[in-house]
Amino acid sequence: MSDDKMNTRDCLQRAWMNTMEQVRDFEMYSKRIEDEKVADVFKKFAEEQGMQASSLKEMYNKYEQDQ
Numbered sequence: 001m002s003d004d005k006m007n008t009r010d011c012l013q014r015a016w017m018n019t020m021e022q023v024r025d026f027e028m029y030s031k032r033i034e035d036e037k038v039a040d041v042f043k044k045f046a047e048e049q050g051m052q053a054s055s056l057k058e059m060y061n062k063y064e065q066d067q
Helices: 009-034 038-065
Strands: none
Touching: 009 038
């Protein structure tokens, strides 16, 4: 495998970090938007992304332990 390709660890770490950034963005949007329906959608998205981030972090931690 060449150095320019991402390995499993790198992919998990990057996906986890990107997902956490989306959580923060969606939370911020949900607090700043005056339209309550739209704010609720962003809050839901933040929660869903939070669950995905948690799963990614668990996989990342397990992968780190197994290496």
